[in-house]
Amino acid sequence: MRPPELVGRQSEVDFVNLMIAKSTQRRNDGGLIMYGLRGVGKTVLLNELQQLVGRAGWVTVQLEARPGQSGRLAVRQSLGRGIAMAGRQMARFRSAVEEVKTAISTISAFSFTVAGVSMNLGVDRSDHRANSGLLEVDLEELVADLAEPLRKNNSALAIFVxxxxxxDVDLLTALLAVQHRAVQSDWPFFIIGAGLSTLRRTLAEARSYVERFTIREVGALPDEEARAAVRNPATALGAKISDDALEAILGEAQGYPFFLQTFGKAVWDIAPDRNIDREIAVAGIAEGNADLDQNFFPARWDRTTPGERQYLRAMVDVGGGDMASTSAIAEQLGTAATSLSPVRQSLIEKGIIYAERRGYVSFTVPNMDRFIRRQADTDE
Ligand SMILES: Nc1ncnc2c1ncn2[C@@H]1O[C@H](COP(=O)(O)OP(=O)(O)OP(=O)(O)O)[C@@H](O)[C@H]1O
Ligand SMILES: [Mg+2]
Structure with a gap:
């Protein structure tokens, strides 16, 4: 949900504005990938950036990856449809009309090849471009054929992921490789992606192509911004929050947008009038925490097996909030580190932990350690 006040993301907005300005001058300095913990505001930021480039006349495609074989198929469907919709948008371009038509016939072939999508775009499907069935080849031909007509209409293509x-690794590799080619040829094609911190490791393995990306962490909000995120929407509605009430909320949320919104909402709902003092804030925070314990944390915890829970508890015991050493976890559990690697791997695949440094693991969810402590053994 878009927050009433989107704060603290000006540098990403500036970055994309610069990307737009450079693209107008036929330059491409590469894509943007953002990573961060759960609930830190990645999706909201991506949507904001998508609107931004949309207002600049760019054509956009929006993808949401999901794990496993079904995710692999679903994301190809979204890509095929998204590109076809981009073709619809391009059909309205005013300049280079013949080139646009050729581009749309490539689009038609691409959508059909990647996902079996056959949407009537008013031109015949190309029988020699973007139809090899090799994702990387087809995507590159697509972007190559779109480059000139997009430029001549002062536009660009951006894929948001x-x-x-x-x-899946095939699509990831194809996207990275084509971004690489686009930078080399100054094609107006950009990937703007966001994901969990796990991504950094994955990207590091993709090596050289990643040089074509600016990679940024989306983190907790600094104090001033967190304050604004809570205070401004409230004062806009005529409420008064006392300083100590605000401090209580900020202290509990630690700058994490999802927590700020949860506590903000709970305090708002509980307040009998528009004067919010410390007492109301404290009661609201308790409500907010109950809500998080019911709805936010269990979404991860409930998907774990007993063995995985043991591992997570050991992580909390040895490491607390930040990084936990895998050998310390093994020691805590009285086994060898190697025998724990399947558990570790499946927790990574479930998006609950990530391993940024060799030999260490961390939670992808802020304050997950505190939640686990509260689950004192009741479920074992
Ligand atoms: N910059 C911000 N200022 C204020 N509130 C924000 C900001 N960014 C996000 N939020 C709020 O925080 C919550 C989480 O945002 P969002 O869903 O974008 O997080 P996310 O990083 O995509 O989470 P996940 O990893 O679970 O997908 C939403 O309620 C959103 O409105
Ligand atoms: Mg998200």
């Missing part, structure tokens, strides 16, 4: 850590 959310939950990028779940993208």
């Amino acid at each position: 959310d939950e990028m850590q779940d993208l």
Whole structure:
């Protein structure tokens, strides 16, 4: 949900504005990938950036990756449809009409080849472009054929990818490789992605292509911004929040947007009038925490097996909030580190932990350690 006040993301907005400005001058300095913990505001930011480039006349495609074989098929469907919809948008271009038509016939072939999508775009499907069935080849031909007509209409193509850590390796590689080619040839093609911190490791393995990306962490909000995120929407509605009430909320949320919104909402709902003092804030925070314990944390916890829970508890015991050493976890559990690697791997695949550094694991969810402590053994 778009927050009433989207704060603290100006540098990403500026970055994309610069990307637009350069593209107008036929330059491409590469795509943008953002990573961060659960609930830190990645999706909201991606949507904001998509609107931004849309207002600049860019054509966009929105993908949300999901794990497994079904995710692999679903994301290809979205890609095929999204590109076809992009073709619809391009059909309205005013300049280079003949080139646009050729591009749309490539689009038609691409959508059909990648996902069996056959949408009537008013031109015949190309019988020699973007139809090899090799994703990387077809995507490159697509982007190559779109480049000139997009440029001549002062536009560009951007693919937005959310939950990028779940993208299958074939599509990920194809996207990275084509971004690489686009930079070399200054084609107006950009990938803007976001995902969990797990992504950094995946990207590091893709090596050289990643040089064509700016990679940024989306983190917790600094104090001033977190304050604005809570205070401004409230004052806009005529409420008064006392300083100590605000401090209580900020202290509990630690700058994490999802927590700020949860506590903000709970405090708002509980307040009998528009004067919010510390007492109301404290009561609201308790409500908010109950809500998080019911709805936010269990979404991850409930998907784990007993063995995985043991591992997570050991992680909390040895490491607390930040990184936990895998050998310390093994020691805590009284086994060898190697015998724990399947458990570790499946927790990574479930998006609950990530391993940024060799030999260490961390939670993808802020404050997950505190939640686990609260689950004192009741379920074992
Ligand atoms: N910059 C911000 N300022 C204020 N609130 C924000 C900001 N960014 C996100 N939020 C709020 O925080 C919540 C989480 O945002 P969002 O869904 O974008 O997070 P996410 O990083 O995509 O989470 P996940 O990893 O679970 O997909 C939403 O309620 C959103 O409105
Ligand atoms: Mg998200």
